[in-house]
Amino acid sequence: MPEPLLRVVGVCKAFGGVRAVDGVSFELARGEIRALIGPNGAGKSTFFNILAGQLRADGGAVSYRGEEILGLAPHAIWRRGVSRTFQITATFATLSALENVQVARLSATGRSRGLLRLVDRLEVERSLALLAQVGLAEQARRPAGVLAYGDLKKLELAIALANDPALLLLDEPTAGMAPAERGALMALTGSIARERELTVLFTEHDMDVVFAVAERVMVLHQGRVIAEGAPDTVRTNPEVQAVYLGEPAEAT
Amino acid sequence: MSPSLVLIQLLSGLAHAMVLFLIASGLSLIFGVTRIVNFAHGSFYMLAAYLTYTLAATLPLGAAAFYVAVLLAAASVGLTGLGVEVTLLRRVYRAPELYQLLLTFALVLVVADLVKLCWGSENLTGPAAPGLAGSVAIAGQLFPTYDLALIALGPLVAAGLWWLFYRTRWGVVIRAATQDREMVAVLGVDQARLFTSVFALGSFLAGLGGALQVPRQALTNVMDASIITEAFVVVVVGGMGSLPGALLAAVLIGVIDAFGVLVLPRASLVMTFVVMAVVLIVRPWGLLGGPPAPQRTAAAAVVTAGAVRLPRRWVAAVLAVLIAAPPLLPTFHVWVLVEILAFALFAASLQLLMGTGGMVSFGHAATFGLGAYGAALLVTWTKAPMLLAFAAAPLAAAAGAALYGYFCVRLSSIYFAMLTLAFAQIAFAIVHQWYDVTGGDNGLLGIWPAAWLAGPLAYYYLALAACGGGVALLARIGRAPFGLTLRAARDHARRAETVGINIRLHQWLAFVVAGFFGGLAGGAFVFLKGSVFPNLLAVPMSVEPLVMVLLGGVQAPAGAAVGAAIYKLLDTVATKYTEYWQLVLGAVLILLVLVFPRGVLGVLGDRRA
Numbered sequence: 130m131p132e133p134l135l136r137v138v139g140v141c142k143a144f145g146g147v148r149a150v151d152g153v154s155f156e157l158a159r160g161e162i163r164a165l166i167g168p169n170g171a172g173k174s175t176f177f178n179i180l181a182g183q184l185r186a187d188g189g190a191v192s193y194r195g196e197e198i199l200g201l202a203p204h205a206i207w208r209r210g211v212s213r214t215f216q217i218t219a220t221f222a223t224l225s226a227l228e229n230v231q232v233a234r235l236s237a238t239g240r241s242r243g244l245l246r247l248v249d250r251l252e253v254e255r256s257l258a259l260l261a262q263v264g265l266a267e268q269a270r271r272p273a274g275v276l277a278y279g280d281l282k283k284l285e286l287a288i289a290l291a292n293d294p295a296l297l298l299l300d301e302p303t304a305g306m307a308p309a310e311r312g313a314l315m316a317l318t319g320s321i322a323r324e325r326e327l328t329v330l331f332t333e334h335d336m337d338v339v340f341a342v343a344e345r346v347m348v349l350h351q352g353r354v355i356a357e358g359a360p361d362t363v364r365t366n367p368e369v370q371a372v373y374l375g376e377p378a379e380a381t
Numbered sequence: 382m383s384p385s386l387v388l389i390q391l392l393s394g395l396a397h398a399m400v401l402f403l404i405a406s407g408l409s410l411i412f413g414v415t416r417i418v419n420f421a422h423g424s425f426y427m428l429a430a431y432l433t434y435t436l437a438a439t440l441p442l443g444a445a446a447f448y449v450a451v452l453l454a455a456a457s458v459g460l461t462g463l464g465v466e467v468t469l470l471r472r473v474y475r476a477p478e479l480y481q482l483l484l485t486f487a488l489v490l491v492v493a494d495l496v497k498l499c500w501g502s503e504n505l506t507g508p509a510a511p512g513l514a515g516s517v518a519i520a521g522q523l524f525p526t527y528d529l530a531l532i533a534l535g536p537l538v539a540a541g542l543w544w545l546f547y548r549t550r551w552g553v554v555i556r557a558a559t560q561d562r563e564m565v566a567v568l569g570v571d572q573a574r575l576f577t578s579v580f581a582l583g584s585f586l587a588g589l590g591g592a593l594q595v596p597r598q599a600l601t602n603v604m605d606a607s608i609i610t611e612a613f614v615v616v617v618v619g620g621m622g623s624l625p626g627a628l629l630a631a632v633l634i635g636v637i638d639a640f641g642v643l644v645l646p647r648a649s650l651v652m653t654f655v656v657m658a659v660v661l662i663v664r665p666w667g668l669l670g671g672p673p674a675p676q677r678t679a680a681a682a683v684v685t686a687g688a689v690r691l692p693r694r695w696v697a698a699v700l701a702v703l704i705a706a707p708p709l710l711p712t713f714h715v716w717v718l719v720e721i722l723a724f725a726l727f728a729a730s731l732q733l734l735m736g737t738g739g740m741v742s743f744g745h746a747a748t749f750g751l752g753a754y755g756a757a758l759l760v761t762w763t764k765a766p767m768l769l770a771f772a773a774a775p776l777a778a779a780a781g782a783a784l785y786g787y788f789c790v791r792l793s794s795i796y797f798a799m800l801t802l803a804f805a806q807i808a809f810a811i812v813h814q815w816y817d818v819t820g821g822d823n824g825l826l827g828i829w830p831a832a833w834l835a836g837p838l839a840y841y842y843l844a845l846a847a848c849g850g851g852v853a854l855l856a857r858i859g860r861a862p863f864g865l866t867l868r869a870a871r872d873h874a875r876r877a878e879t880v881g882i883n884i885r886l887h888q889w890l891a892f893v894v895a896g897f898f899g900g901l902a903g904g905a906f907v908f909l910k911g912s913v914f915p916n917l918l919a920v921p922m923s924v925e926p927l928v929m930v931l932l933g934g935v936q937a938p939a940g941a942a943v944g945a946a947i948y949k950l951l952d953t954v955a956t957k958y959t960e961y962w963q964l965v966l967g968a969v970l971i972l973l974v975l976v977f978p979r980g981v982l983g984v985l986g987d988r989r990a
Contacts, residue, residue: 181879203878212879219876221869232869233880235862241882242890243862251862288880 132195134159134296134328140189140199141352142175149175150186151352157296162322162329164339167349168372173332174216176349177300181213182206193296212294216301216332218281222274226265226284229273230256233291259287262321279310286318290325297322299331303338311335315342340364348372385520390639392519396528396597398635399535400590404608405615406542406627407586412795413559413622414579416478417470420924421485423609424492425584429458429591430600431500434507437595444511451595455588462584466577469971474576476978479741483931484974486924490967493605498961502602507595527596534593539628546624555579559622610802610920614657617799620670629668651810658788658803665792690860691939691982703849707841715837716909717953722848723906724945728929729852729938730898735927736935737859738891739871740790743798744805745926747785748899750918752778753907754812755900757825762818767831771847771904778900779893781808786892790885802923809918824914828907844905851898855938858894867891932973934980943982947973 133156142150150172157163165173178184180191182203191199198206207213221229234252235241243251260269263283268276273284282302289297302318303311319342322329333339339346339360346363348356356366363369408422436450465488473480513530516523546552558565558575566572590608598604615634619626634653641649666672707715727749734740755777756770765773785804792800812819819825834840858864870877870884877884907913916922925948926941933944951969955962977984 183875183878202883203875204881204883207879207881215876219873219879221872221876223872224865224868228865229869232865232877232882235866236881240862241866241887244858244894245861247857247860248862248865249860288876292881 131159133157134161134194135330136190136192137180138190138192140176140179140191141187142172142179142184143187148352150179153189153349153352153354155347155354155357157328157330159295159328160326161345162319162343163331163345163347164343165330165332165347165349166334166336166339167332171349172352173349174300177213177298177332180206180298181211207292210292210295211298212289212292212296213298214282214285214289214300214302216304218278218285220273220276220281220284220288223272225270225272226260226276226280226287227253227256227269229284230259230287230291233288234259237292256291259290260284262290263287263317279306279314282306282314286314286321290321293325295328297327297329297331299329301332301334303333303335308335311338312341318342385522386643388520389522389524390643391636392524392532393528394636394639395535395632396525396531396635397638398631398633399531399538400594400597401611401615401635402535402628402631403538403586403590403593404612405619405631406624407583407590408612409616409619409622409624409627410555410586411580411583412616414555414562415470415481415576416562417485417580418479418482418795418798419485419583420482420609421465421488421492422583422587422612423605423607424489425458425462425587426591426594426608427496427600427605428461428492429454429588430507430595430604431496431505432457433592433595434500434505434600437508447508447510447596451589451592454592455585458588458591459581459585462587463577463581465584466580469975470580471573471576472975473978477935479735479931479935480974480978480980483928484971486928487967487970487974489605490963490970493602494961494964494967497602498964500600505600507600510596513596525597531593531597538589539624542624551578556622606920610806611653613799613802614653617667617796618657618660620664620667621795623667623669626667626669647814648810650813651807654803654806654810658800658807661792661796661800661803662788665796667796691937696939700849703845707838712837715841717949719837719841719844719909720906721946721949722844723902723909724926724929724949725942726848726851726855726905727899727902728926728933728941728945729855730895730902731926732930732935732938732941733855733858733864733867733895733898734891735930736937736940737864737871738867738888740888740891741794741798741927742789742801742923743920743927744801744803744923745895745899746918746920746922747801747805747808748778748782748896749903749906749922749926750805750808750812750915751781751896752900752903753913753917754819754825754903756904756907757828757913758818760828761825767829767834767908770828771908774904774907775897775901778903779897782892782896782899783889786889786896790888790892802920805918805923806920809915812918813915819915822915824912826912828913829911830908834908840909844909847901847905851901852938852942855898859938863887863890863894928970931980932970932977934977934982934984936980936983940980940982944980947981 135157138154140150140153153176167173175184179186182201186199189199190197193209193211198209221232224232231248231252234256257266257269260266263286265280265283265287268280273281276284303314306314315338343360345358346360347354348363348369350372356363356369404426408419411417411419432454433450436453437447440446440449442449469484470481473484510527513527516525517529546556554565554570554575611634615627615630618634619630637652637656641652660668707718730748731742731745734742752774756774759765759770759773789797789800813821829835830840834843866882866887870882870887874884929944929948930941932947933942934940951966955965959965
């Protein structure tokens with residue numbers, strides 16, 4: 130069996146007495162597209178923040194391409210090819226869409242400390258190509274702060290692709306979008322992932338999106354992985370059904 | 382030191398601490414809720430002191446007159462604060478937050494001259510507090526009864542404030558707003574009324590502090606400046622928005638002040654700043670403060686628009702005038718132009734930190750002063766040729782900035798600003814006290830340019846090349862990958878670190894670059910004046926470039942340069958024609974802020990877009 134791209138072993142994180150992430154372990158194969166689902170408060174975003182280096186875990190290990198990355202700074206993790214998007218869109222509001230991607234491209238190519246060359250002529254074509262790939266070519270010169278919500282989600286995706294990542298972590302990539310847009314964005318994400326042979330781990334609340342795109346599904350509940358498998362297996366798993374249907378107190 | 386002396390100093394420190402606590406808790410309250418860095422807080426304190434002086438003398442109430450005067454003065458200052466909030470500050474709440482700082486700075490100037498107009502510039506000695514006039518013997522030493530009363534009053538006021546904040550609905554709203562005001566607004570609290578009431582209460586506390594100070598010290602025209610920095614120190618050492626923190630810090634700073642004078646008289650100036658620097662390095666949010674709620678709106682604090690790019694025609698036209706005009710001008714005007722050039726570069730270097738990097742420094746004077754002293758010390762002690770010393774100025778400042786920047790970039794918002802101020806004050810204290818090397822108060826004299834550069838025109842063109850070139854380079858850096866990366870980190874730190882940006886490293890480099898150009902400006906200035914004095918590193922020298930950047934527009938170095946030109950011209954004209962130049966300057970600044978609430982270039986840029 131080939132070495133997995135990502136191996137997570139016993140990752141924990143507690144906030145006071147609450148165990149937000151409670152011994153999560155799993156492996157991601159190269160090229161896999163996996164959904165991480167679970168009710169609100171299951172620990173999904175916390176887990177993502179740990180993987181991306183923005184939150185320090187209490188314990189556990191995360192090996193990426195055979196290298197331990199738990200505890201590295203966010204920028205160091207990104208440099209190794211792990212890219213992410215945020216549940217609440219995170220872009221550079223006063224920068225144009227193009228500049229948003231350029232910043233990431235300049236960082237990826239180690240030129241973010243250049244003092245004298247003008248940005249206008251650096252990484253423009255690559256960045257425009259990325260914007261075109263997510264369908265934002267028309268908006269390239271507009272400030273991110275004025276873009277529509279759906280466009281911001283696309284912009285985040287373009288930014289996340291700027292370092293040619295091997296692993297893409299998408300935290301609710303379609304949250305807050307209209308249902309029709311959601312399907313389109315996830316179909317786009319799926320096709321980009323397959324074309325670039327990316328490994329994708331994404332969280333999502335819309336089950337239609339999950340079952341349309343994910344090859345495997347993993348369910349997180351109270352900080353633990355309670356089920357993992359092909360979408361249909363997970364869908365019929367009685368414990369998963371109990372979590373989603375039988376515990377109204379968990380719903381928001 | 383005898384035990385009884387220690388006890389007396391301790392008590393005297395505590396008495397001062399109580400006054401400090403009153404003022405600082407008002408300042409902390411205002412900043413916590415409204416995010417206004419209220420420079421005018423010290424002015425309100427001073428105003429109340431003078432009002433008390435007059436009221437106590439005129440009210441026909443006998444022994445009660447003083448106490449009624451204290452309350453009346455504090456109340457009038459509270460009302461003044463209310464008026465200022467409603468008529469001025471409210472108009473600029475939609476502008477980037479720092480524009481309110483510019484307004485409060487203008488108020489400082491206006492109040493200072495109003496006080497001078499009404500009460501003159503002689504020191505005044507206030508009345509003693511009836512019934513508390515004498516001294517009591519404590520451990521064989523005499524101690525003022527009034528100070529003892531203050532020590533007793535302090536905890537009472539603290540308890541009253543605690544009751545207000547923790548036991549009333551209004552207090553709950555204030556505490557909630559301090560932690561997360563966006564959330565409070567969403568919950569349906571009327572922001573306008575909350576801000577007004579908080580500003581009034583904060584001003585009242587400043588007024589009470591000032592009024593109570595009257596029997597303890599002579600009233601002077603500069604008591605606003607001395608208290609405001611100390612109050613800010615207390616606020617950040619205690620932790621923003623923390624009442625117990627303010628009390629703890631006031632006691633700490635008050636006592637350190639009292640003992641500092643005894644133990645290390647030469648270092649007493651700087652002791653509180655050293656303490657603040659140490660506290661902030663160890664605890665980035667003060668002793669009892671916590672990290673602030675994450676801001677949801679990107680970069681609301683400083684910049685709301687992208688970089689402005691001036692049309693090439695404008696730049697070419699300005700440059701043409703700067704090259705062609707000086708030979709036609711009287712010498713005095715050429716010297717004024719050189720000074721403007723130096724300040725344009727100084728302000729532009731701050732713009733890199735403030736506008737592009739979103740890091741508001743209250744201590745940028747350090748770069749200017751390090752550059753100026755670097756050059757002056759080389760000339761004085763090694764007889765270095767002028768051009769070599771000139772070239773050393775930016776390097777000295779960059780080295781200094783690299784050193785203190787290392788600590789500063791670990792903090793954010795007001796804590797960051799205050800740490801930069803602390804380092805500037807420490808640098809000030811060093812040049813002020815190290816007589817053998819820096820000449821202390823006497824400064825260093827005879828730092829003139831080489832003979833062939835000494836004429837007004839020759840030196841003007843050197844300054845134009847150095848400062849104009851510096852501003853141009855800063856503009857270029859703003860549009861280079863480094864500038865773009867800084868703007869990205871300013872807009873959204875979490876996003877920036879997840880596109881591989883090492884934010885602290887970039888911010889630290891910004892410090893070094895800003896230090897370099899600030900030092901170059903200092904170098905140009907020192908050979909213009911032929912001398913250097915410690916006041917180049919003092920607080921006003923840090924505030925001036927801040928005002929210039931805000932005045933011109935924070936988005937681009939050109940804005941800073943325009944702001945520098947406007948400010949320096951106003952200053953030059955006003956000081957020439959009237960003794961009350963601060964009043965004129967302050968009034969004009971207020972008008973400018975109201976007309977250009979995002980800076981002159983910021984507003985013009987918006988119009989063009």
